[in-house]
Amino acid sequence: MKSSVRVPVGASAAALLLAAGAVGCSGGTDESPEMTPAAAVAKAAKNTEEIDSIRYRMTGRAPEEGRVKAEAQMRIKPTLAMSMKMTALDQGADGTAEIRLVDKAMYIGGGARAAKEMDGKSWIKFDMAAVGAEEELNQLGSASQADKNPATESTFLTGAEDVEKVGTETVDGVKTTHYKGTVTVADLEKSLGDEDKATREKRKKSLEQYEKMGVDTLTMDMWIDGDDRTKQFRMRGEADKGPLDMTITFLGLNEPVEVTAPPAKDTVDLAEMMKEARQG
Template identity: 90%
Template sequence: MKTSVRVPVGASVAALLLAAGAVGCSGGTEESPEMTPAAAVAKAAKNTEEIDTIRYRLTGRAPEEGRVKAEAQMQLKPELAMSMKMTALDQGAGASAEIRLVDKAMYIGGGAEAAKEMDGKSWMKFDLSALGAEGEELDQLGSASQADKNPAAESTFLTGAEDVEKVGTETVDGVKTTHYKGTVTVADLEKSLADEDKATREKRQKSLEQYEKMGVDKLTMDLWIDGDDHTKQFRMRGDADKGPLDMTFTFLGFNEPVKVSAPPAKDTMDLAEMMKESQQG
């Protein structure tokens, strides 16, 4: 067996996609006329606490990777589980991958292209508990901590903007929404952590660390909120050290059953086992 392998195409986007996200979607009409933009955004942020599962579609541009698209489903409670199919559109043929997180292990599948590099196996397993956060292989994914972040944390950042304003009403995927926008700096978000409860502070801190690593110091935020005060669509933009960040999440459902299974063992290369064999050798 080869002791040196290349992580399947698109894996460097995995941490970014796991780091990003927002809340669920629903139908309805726009918010009450007396609600201010700041109040509407705050109410949608509060509603993230009621979300156990989400399904969403992602399109946009990631630093280094260029244009990406993905569809995902994620369970936030009682234990984190997720599956995502993604494609790096500017990376040529075969630049697709599937990511699964289940039972505290991350699996990255690259199909036939990955199998060429991994003795016929199309999946690589990263056992987060076995490898630990200090492993070099985990650094390629951003860090192990990115896998256990609640994606709803990203959408609540707009509550920290001082310039939140209402853009207008728009229909997104057949749902009437009200569009809001604003800007926030990572430094201001860091300062605001002291005013949050412990759970919210921990969620936001993980996200902010990711942006700091990318070199993003300011985010332009857009939120499309439906008549039930849930975010239907979410967009974030910023300038990173290695290129622009511009991600739009459209939410397809929430609090629906989510089932994620580990890939067949016969098709999976276990990175922890491979490292152990390498050390023994």
């Protein structure tokens, strides 16, 4: 096998980032008219605790990667699993990738183009914890970017002091109420002490990705349906390496999600390769 391994890096890196950004969805009409904007946002955030699985679409712009689009499904409970097909539109032929997270291992597939670089194998497996290579895993982008509860980001709007109702809009055929507000990462970090342990850990993990990107302030838009659940949300901010502007639209909630690992014959196990290199 060739010693050089190439996959669509731009798409893969963006997918690792994007896999963390989703919340639940449902259908319906407007929320109760007496509900204040802050109360509506808080109730939608509370309802994310009921989410076991989600199916969603993402479009927008990610730092460094440029324009991206993706569709994904994720099972949160009882065990974590995820599959995502995404394209970094500004990356050309190298911009398409598929990611699967199953059995605590992450697989990145680059299709036929990757197979040309890896003696016919189109998938790379990241399972470095199994061989004690956590540091290398973190340097490569860390599967931890994909194992966060995807409901967490939507709850950030509850920390905004300027939440306001924009109006009523239809999103994918669902009537929703649109809210917006601005939050700072610093204020969100300060508020962690007011949360229970489980919520605090989830929020802390999600905030870390924005810190690493250099995002200080997030402008958020949130579209809530008649079942008091988030149908869509948008997050914008300025990162060290470019703008972040991502819109996530929810297509399914609490549906069965099955994710399988790619065939072993089509997979290069990066952890095993590194283990053999160390022994050599």
